Amino acid sequence: HYDGVQSLALKGKYLFSGSRDNSIKKWNTETQQLVQHMTGAHKDWVCALDFLRPQNVLLSGCRGGMLKLWRVENGSPVCEIKAHRHPINAICTNSSCVFTASSDRLVRLWRVTGTLEEQLNDLDRSVDV
Secondary structure, X not given: OOOOEEEEEEEXXXXXXXXXXXXXXXXXXXXXXXXXXXXXXXXXXXEEEEEXXXXXXEEEEEOOOEEEEEEXXXXXXXXXXXXXXXXXXXXXXXXXXXXXXXXXXXXXXXXXXXXXXXXXXXXXXXXXX
């Protein structure tokens, strides 16, 4: 990163870092090598990271209040939502919910629905042509 690191999330041997440079990096902790650099992941600082389990999805929140979902394997975007009017400072998950905390003094609860599960399964079945 070329600016301050704001957030970290660990999944297996991979460490994800979010930065004030608006990017997310995926690091292999065993080799200490950069595996992937998602430049311009957000239009503002990446302030929070977590994982949606068991879907193998990375969640990222930014200073602009956007919540984005990414495929862990390849860093491809799944979807995004304007979650808050102010910066997202933290993300926490359990098996059925995503919680976001913001500078707007709100903690929001987002339920993981069958629709998201279906969309992720469809992505798994899709084929590049």
